[in-house]
Amino acid sequence: MNDIADAAGVTKPVLYQHFASKRELFLELLADVAGRLRLAVRDAVASSATVGPRAQVEAGFAAWFNWVDTNRDGFTVLFDSEVRRDPEFAEQAAKVQRQMADTVAEFIVAEGLDPDRRRLLAYGIVGLGESTCRRWLEKEIDLDADELAVQVAALAWSGLRGLSPN
Numbered sequence: 001m002n003d004i005a006d007a008a009g010v011t012k013p014v015l016y017q018h019f020a021s022k023r024e025l026f027l028e029l030l031a032d033v034a035g036r037l038r039l040a041v042r043d044a045v046a047s048s049a050t051v052g053p054r055a056q057v058e059a060g061f062a063a064w065f066n067w068v069d070t071n072r073d074g075f076t077v078l079f080d081s082e083v084r085r086d087p088e089f090a091e092q093a094a095k096v097q098r099q100m101a102d103t104v105a106e107f108i109v110a111e112g113l114d115p116d117r118r119r120l121l122a123y124g125i126v127g128l129g130e131s132t133c134r135r136w137l138e139k140e141i142d143l144d145a146d147e148l149a150v151q152v153a154a155l156a157w158s159g160l161r162g163l164s165p166n
Contacts, residue, residue, distance in 0.1 A: 004025065037078065044059040101122040105121070121160075
């Protein structure tokens, strides 16, 4: 808590006025970081709506990967397997995935595809983004965020394009 207080430019007692424990502070941090990622993706996808659905897919991945590129610690906090070992933190991480899937599901449009199926497919898109980010951050291959987004969006678009309710 001392390091956090120093970084925030406040004293430790001031931190404890707002957070009862490190645990409570960490849960709030998870919620804040998740909200910023979700908004970045949602805003990017919404702002490219006039260009078309494929551009929305690419914009969503570009927003995600650019956010991760500038918030690597935030990505680690959200998606680290260590975080998921603690039941309370795991629930917050699952909430992040649900919220991201809900955001993505809003933009999956296919004739006859019901909301539950759209949401399930959205989890696949979220998993694709998460897994790609993990490998990318390990420097498996040297790509910038926008180049990576183009390639991953092409992969996702190929699958989305083939959607049918049957």
